[in-house]
Amino acid sequence: MRTLIFRTVAPYLSSLMVLFSVFVLLRGHNEPGGGFIGGLIAASAFAIYGIACGVSPVRRAMYFHPMALSAAGLLMGSVAGLLSIFAGVPFMTGLWVTVPFFTEELKLSTVLLFDIGVYFVVVGAISSIALALEEREVE
Amino acid sequence: MDDYMPSTTLFVLLLPFLAALFAPALTRLFRHNAAWLLAIVPVVIFWHFATFLPEISKGEVVTGGYQWIPAFRVNFSWFVDGLSLTFALLISGIGVLIVLYSGGYLKGHEHLGRFFSFILMFMGSMLGLVVSDSFLMFFVFWELTSITSFLLIGFDHKREASRRAALQALVVTGGGGLFLLAGLLMIWNVTGISEMSLLLRSQGVLADSPFYLAIFVLVLGGAFTKSAQFPLHFWLPNAMEAPTPVSAYLHSATMVKAGVYLLMRLNPVLGDTAAWETVLPVFGGATLIVGTLLAIRQTDLKLMLAYTTVSSLGLLVMLTGFGHPKAVEAAVLYLVAHSMFKGALFMVAGGIDHEAGSRDITKLGGLMSAMPITFAAAFASAFSMAGLPPFFGFLAKEEIYAGLWQPGAWPLLLTLVAIVGNGLMFVIGFAVALKPFLGEKPAGLREAHDGLVLLWLGPAVLAVASLLTAVFSSVTHRLISIPMATAVEGAPVSVYISLIPHIGMALLLSGITIVFGIVAYRNLERLRSAMAATLTAIGWGPDQGFDQFIRGIVRVSFAVTRIVQNGRMETYMKATFVLLIVAILVPMILFDELPAMPQWPQDVSLYELAIMAIAAVGLVAVIFARDRLTAIVSLGIQGFAVALLFMLFGAPDLSFTQFMVETLSVVILALAMTRLRLTPTDHRPIGKRLFDVTISVVGAGAFLLLLLKVIQLPFDLTLPEFFTNYSMSIAYGRNIVNVILVDFRGTDTWGEIAVVMVAGLAILSLIRISTRRPWPSIATNDPNDEERR
Numbered sequence: 001m002r003t004l005i006f007r008t009v010a011p012y013l014s015s016l017m018v019l020f021s022v023f024v025l026l027r028g029h030n031e032p033g034g035g036f037i038g039g040l041i042a043a044s045a046f047a048i049y050g051i052a053c054g055v056s057p058v059r060r061a062m063y064f065h066p067m068a069l070s071a072a073g074l075l076m077g078s079v080a081g082l083l084s085i086f087a088g089v090p091f092m093t094g095l096w097v098t099v100p101f102f103t104e105e106l107k108l109s110t111v112l113l114f115d116i117g118v119y120f121v122v123v124g125a126i127s128s129i130a131l132a133l134e135e136r137e138v139e
Numbered sequence: 140m141d142d143y144m145p146s147t148t149l150f151v152l153l154l155p156f157l158a159a160l161f162a163p164a165l166t167r168l169f170r171h172n173a174a175w176l177l178a179i180v181p182v183v184i185f186w187h188f189a190t191f192l193p194e195i196s197k198g199e200v201v202t203g204g205y206q207w208i209p210a211f212r213v214n215f216s217w218f219v220d221g222l223s224l225t226f227a228l229l230i231s232g233i234g235v236l237i238v239l240y241s242g243g244y245l246k247g248h249e250h251l252g253r254f255f256s257f258i259l260m261f262m263g264s265m266l267g268l269v270v271s272d273s274f275l276m277f278f279v280f281w282e283l284t285s286i287t288s289f290l291l292i293g294f295d296h297k298r299e300a301s302r303r304a305a306l307q308a309l310v311v312t313g314g315g316g317l318f319l320l321a322g323l324l325m326i327w328n329v330t331g332i333s334e335m336s337l338l339l340r341s342q343g344v345l346a347d348s349p350f351y352l353a354i355f356v357l358v359l360g361g362a363f364t365k366s367a368q369f370p371l372h373f374w375l376p377n378a379m380e381a382p383t384p385v386s387a388y389l390h391s392a393t394m395v396k397a398g399v400y401l402l403m404r405l406n407p408v409l410g411d412t413a414a415w416e417t418v419l420p421v422f423g424g425a426t427l428i429v430g431t432l433l434a435i436r437q438t439d440l441k442l443m444l445a446y447t448t449v450s451s452l453g454l455l456v457m458l459t460g461f462g463h464p465k466a467v468e469a470a471v472l473y474l475v476a477h478s479m480f481k482g483a484l485f486m487v488a489g490g491i492d493h494e495a496g497s498r499d500i501t502k503l504g505g506l507m508s509a510m511p512i513t514f515a516a517a518f519a520s521a522f523s524m525a526g527l528p529p530f531f532g533f534l535a536k537e538e539i540y541a542g543l544w545q546p547g548a549w550p551l552l553l554t555l556v557a558i559v560g561n562g563l564m565f566v567i568g569f570a571v572a573l574k575p576f577l578g579e580k581p582a583g584l585r586e587a588h589d590g591l592v593l594l595w596l597g598p599a600v601l602a603v604a605s606l607l608t609a610v611f612s613s614v615t616h617r618l619i620s621i622p623m624a625t626a627v628e629g630a631p632v633s634v635y636i637s638l639i640p641h642i643g644m645a646l647l648l649s650g651i652t653i654v655f656g657i658v659a660y661r662n663l664e665r666l667r668s669a670m671a672a673t674l675t676a677i678g679w680g681p682d683q684g685f686d687q688f689i690r691g692i693v694r695v696s697f698a699v700t701r702i703v704q705n706g707r708m709e710t711y712m713k714a715t716f717v718l719l720i721v722a723i724l725v726p727m728i729l730f731d732e733l734p735a736m737p738q739w740p741q742d743v744s745l746y747e748l749a750i751m752a753i754a755a756v757g758l759v760a761v762i763f764a765r766d767r768l769t770a771i772v773s774l775g776i777q778g779f780a781v782a783l784l785f786m787l788f789g790a791p792d793l794s795f796t797q798f799m800v801e802t803l804s805v806v807i808l809a810l811a812m813t814r815l816r817l818t819p820t821d822h823r824p825i826g827k828r829l830f831d832v833t834i835s836v837v838g839a840g841a842f843l844l845l846l847l848k849v850i851q852l853p854f855d856l857t858l859p860e861f862f863t864n865y866s867m868s869i870a871y872g873r874n875i876v877n878v879i880l881v882d883f884r885g886t887d888t889w890g891e892i893a894v895v896m897v898a899g900l901a902i903l904s905l906i907r908i909s910t911r912r913p914w915p916s917i918a919t920n921d922p923n924d925e926e927r928r
Contacts, residue, residue: 028877031874032791033877040799040803043803044806047807051806067903070896071896074893074896081886092886094882111881111885115877117892124896125898126803126899129899130803133810133814134810
């Protein structure tokens with residue numbers, strides 16, 4: 001698998017895929033996309049990087065343990081749901097604020113936070129499985 | 140129904156739990172002297188409930204409470220009548236003495252603070268139990284007493300015997316609790332009532348219900364386990380592994396009476412039927428006799444007392460079920476008398492053990508001059524236990540015989556049972572109170588004395604109370620006996636027995652009992668060896684039965700696990716698919732809901748056909764692939780083709796996701812397969828292959844039929860319309876799929892991502908197990924293995 005071409009291209013390809021996954025995540029509310037699919041794309045990016053260059057560079061690149069990312073995502077999702085306590089509305093009710101961002105208006109919401117949580121859960125869970133499976137070749 | 144000081148009562152109910160929180164810290168500060176401080180808690184409770192006395196003795200009840208879950212009509216409510224009040228006063232009154240006594244008995248114990256904490260928690264639970272109005276609250280407190288009892292029996296948790304006794308008590312009483320829960324739920328269902336106070340006013344509804352027998356059996360299941368009725372009595376003597384204050388408090392004066400409380404509480408609604416008046420006296424009488432006979436056999440002071448507690452509980456059950464107002468009065472009097480004398484005698488036994496270092500009656504003697512106060516308390520309590528004047532036990536005994544002596548063969552038999560039981564209890568009472576104190580002091584016995592005031596205060600106070608309640612019997616009856624008996628009977632009764640003997644049948648029967656008791660006492664040694672020989676001859680008891688039962692459960696569950704969870708993926712897959720097929724096909728065929736033959740679609744375009752062909756080719760390739768990698772990739776081809784179809788039919792989100800899932804599953808499957816080092820070829824014999832092929836073909840067919848049926852049904856547009864209309868206006872998103880996932884059905888997704896994460900963790904640990912080292916030896920839980928060890 002570790003051909004020169006693949007090894008050379010993989011880092012660029014993976015970076016592009018991660019960037020694309022973020023794009024897909026953020027456009028999700030209005031166009032096809034969302035946290036789940038974005039997470040899958042990012043997970044496959046890490047899987048490709050791992051196959052091409054070995055697991056340890058990927059782990060270094062991710063910095064956190066993938067399972068920790070996953071847990072952080074679940075925490076984000078839960079916090080997004082619980083924030084509705086302060087508004088006095090039922091659990092998981094979407095709350096929106098509009099923030100001026102240079103010339104544009106930026107719509108932020110607990111729904112977005114929740115979707116980012118989904119993204120991290122999926123990235124973390126899938127890539128920790130994939131990386132653990134790839135690891136054998138190193139050992 | 141007035142809300143008399145509801146908030147104070149709530150505070151009083153919570154007080155023991157609060158005190159339990161602070162007990163360890165206080166004990167660290169003041170060591171055993173913390174007992175004096177902590178005893179304030181039961182004093183406050185006692186005083187609070189004592190203020191109810193005037194009202195209750197006038198025949199009123201005190202109620203109060205708060206709404207808890209209004210939607211289910213569940214309240215946190217209490218209800219105090221004569222029965223509850225007597226129990227509350229006993230619990231808090233004896234509680235004061237027990238807390239003080241614990242300080243003396245466990246002085247210097249490193250976990251004294253924890254002990255105080257447990258015993259206060261128990262006090263709170265028991266108090267909650269007897270004043271509960273709503274069934275749910277009653278059940279919660281009922282189980283809490285089982286749990287705190289478990290903690291207290293197992294207090295000395297480093298000893299195997301303590302742990303076993305604790306577990307046994309929990310299994311028996313907790314199991315009974317489940318019966319009780321079922322019984323209460325049935326009562327709730329049949330009557331629609333979830334509160335004791337209302338249930339008591341529903342005269343006759345339960346007794347006439349077709350479910351009466353089921354309710355009766357379930358309630359008895361709860362009461363008989365808690366109150367240690369034969370043949371479920373064995374946990375109570377074993378519970379003597381607990382420190383003596385626990386035995387005195389839980390396992391004689393209070394907790395074990397919870398079952399009797401339940402029966403007394405429900406007597407007005409469940410009683411007065413043939414079943415009630417047969418089953419209760421039969422089990423109660425059997426327990427009375429068995430308990431006293433087993434008590435005779437013992438030489439350990441605590442065990443002797445424990446078995447007489449079993450028999451006293453039997454006597455109480457027998458009297459409650461006898462069905463005569465006089466018998467109910469007797470039960471009430473005996474319950475109060477028993478709490479006083481048995482609590483005192485247990486504390487005496489503990490004091491002797493603490494001071495002289497032994498509880499074995501054959502090794503004790505001559506302690507009278509060394510422990511005069513303890514001896515006086517023991518002697519007085521034994522008088523009460525034997526039913527001799529001038530103590531409260533005498534009143535109870537007279538009333539028992541007055542109640543049981545009715546015309547007929549059945550009452551006569553029960554009277555005989557009562558005479559034998561009481562006579563033998565007379566023997567045990569005096570054996571415990573006299574043998575350690577009289578006679579020669581055996582060599583090697585530790586130098587004893589009355590010791591700390593904490594140690595002898597409890598028995599002394601209880602002995603004096605036994606005397607005073609009897610001397611001022613009219614006051615006792617007015618405040619305690621009459622309101623309680625009225626509550627148990629469900630109709631007004633009057634109690635007027637006093638120390639002045641009435642010449643009559645009851646007195647004669649008492650005389651017979653005393654003569655029988657004295658004769659038996661003189662022959663105690665002979666009786667004991669005879670009982671021991673008999674028990675050896677029988678060789679089996681419910682205690683061994685319990686062990687066999689538990690072992691049996693372990694064996695059965697092991698055998699079942701070995702079949703159901705045999706560790707072979709093949710079995711799991713087969714079971715899953717076969718059940719799936721059954722679940723789809725059986726209802727479809729049974730209810731004649733097979734789909735109609737579909738029309739062959741006319742407007743299929745060429746590229747759609749081509750994509751379907753690719754999917755089919757992928758599947759065929761999976762089946763005929765020579766090695767696993769080819770099979771996995773071919774499966775991917777099929778998946779991509781399906782994703783393309785989704786795209787063509789206007790589901791870009793779904794298609795997008797499908798592409799990614801297929802890619803990742805090919806990658807992960809390939810990685811996993813290379814690690815498993817499976818043989819590339821298929822070694823299944825032809826029969827197995829055919830079976831697997833059949834399952835897959837039938838499964839696929841079942842799914843096909845299901846899908847055909849689904850699309851033939853008229854399509855309900857309500858939800859799609861709702862989402863199309865409101866996706867933008869409510870959730871500010873144009874992508875309906877995403878809006879559903881993260882907003883409309885956000886809580887579902889939240890649960891799903893939690894599952895994804897946990898599944899990831901599980902898979903990760905599975906992978907780790909197989910890479911790092913060879914399979915560790917996992918405990919198989921094989922009961923045969925454990926026995927060999």
